[in-house]
Amino acid sequence: MGDVRIDLHAHSSASDGTDSPAELVAAAAAAGLDVVAITDHDTTAGYAGATAALPAGLTLVPGAELSCRLDGVSLHMLAYLFDPAEPEFARERELVRDDRVRRARAMTGKLVELGAPVTWERVLEIAAGGAVGRPHVASALLEAGVIGSIDEAFTPAWLGSGGRAYVSKHELDPYDAIRLVKAAGGVTVFAHPQAVKRGRVVPVAAIGELAAAGLDGIEVDHVDHDEATRASLRALAADLDLLATGSSDYHGTRKTVRLGAHTTDPEVYERLVARASGAEPITGR
Structure with a gap:
C-alpha cells in the first residue's frame, strides 16, 4: 500500500468527541490521512453522517470502542468492521449506552x-x-x-476511578465482547492496554488469555504509552501473534492529540480487514 497513513481510533460528537462525524472525516482528509476509523464509545450513531460526508479518496473504517471490565479493572476494546445490525451485539451496546x-x-x-x-x-x-x-x-x-x-x-478529587464523584457503570466482560464482535463478523483490538496514567491496567498475563480467546490485536503506538511501553507491547504482540496497531485516539478539542499523531502499518491494516466479514471499509468517491 506504499506510504499510506492510517489512524484506527477517533471519536466524533456521537460520543465524546467535539467534531461532528462529517467534521471528523473532513479533518482526517485535511490531516493527510488515507484511512480513518470512527470508534465512538458503545455506539454506531456516527456512521451515517461520516459516510455521507466522506471526502474523495478517504477510506472510513466503521468501528466502536467498547466499555469493558476485567477483575475490577476498566478496559476499552476497539471493535472494527462488525455488522451493526447483529441483534445480540446491538442489544448489549444499547444496555451499555443506557447505563x-x-x-x-x-x-x-x-x-x-x-x-x-x-x-x-x-x-x-x-x-x-x-x-x-x-x-x-x-x-x-x-x-x-x-x-x-x-x-x-479525572483524578480522585473528582471523577477519577474511586474518586469523590465517581460512579461505576455497566461494562462488558472483555471475553463476551470478543465473542459478540466475532459473532457479528468483526475484529477486536485492545485499546491503550498499558495507559497507566489513566488508572489500573490489566496484567500482561491477561492479554495472553484474551489472545487465546480470539483477540486480534493490541494498540501499541498511543499517546498514553511511552517509548519503553511501546517496545514491550510490540514484543508482546509478536510473542502472542497479535496485530500491533497505532492510533491517535482523537477527540477533537477535548484532547490535545491530533489526528494521525500515531498510525497503523498498512500491512497490519490489511490483515485486520482480511479477518472481518461483518462490514467493509468505505472509500469516498
Whole structure:
C-alpha cells in the first residue's frame, strides 16, 4: 500500500468527541490521512453522517470502542468492521449506552453535593445528543471554573476511578465482547492496554488469555504509552501473534492529540480487514 497513513481510533460528537462525524472525516482528509476509523464509545450513531460526508479518496473504517471490565479493572476494546445490525451485539451496546446516562446523571448529582455549580441539563447540552459520558461531565466542571483542565477532572478529587464523584457503570466482560464482535463478523483490538496514567491496567498475563480467546490485536503506538511501553507491547504482540496497531485516539478539542499523531502499518491494516466479514471499509468517491 506504499506510504499510506492510517489512524484506527477517533471519536466524533456521537460520543465524546467535539467534531461532528462529517467534521471528523473532513479533518482526517485535511490531516493527510488515507484511512480513518470512527470508534465512538458503545455506539454506531456516527456512521451515517461520516459516510455521507466522506471526502474523495478517504477510506472510513466503521468501528466502536467498547466499555469493558476485567477483575475490577476498566478496559476499552476497539471493535472494527462488525455488522451493526447483529441483534445480540446491538442489544448489549444499547444496555451499555443506557447505563452511561444513569451514571453521568449520578456523577453530576455527586458533584452538586460537593458544591460544584454544575447541572444535569448543562451536561446534556454539552453531550448534544451524543452518547453521554464522563468527558461531558468533566467539560461542565471545566466550564464552571471548578477545574483548570479536563485532565484534572479525572483524578480522585473528582471523577477519577474511586474518586469523590465517581460512579461505576455497566461494562462488558472483555471475553463476551470478543465473542459478540466475532459473532457479528468483526475484529477486536485492545485499546491503550498499558495507559497507566489513566488508572489500573490489566496484567500482561491477561492479554495472553484474551489472545487465546480470539483477540486480534493490541494498540501499541498511543499517546498514553511511552517509548519503553511501546517496545514491550510490540514484543508482546509478536510473542502472542497479535496485530500491533497505532492510533491517535482523537477527540477533537477535548484532547490535545491530533489526528494521525500515531498510525497503523498498512500491512497490519490489511490483515485486520482480511479477518472481518461483518462490514467493509468505505472509500469516498
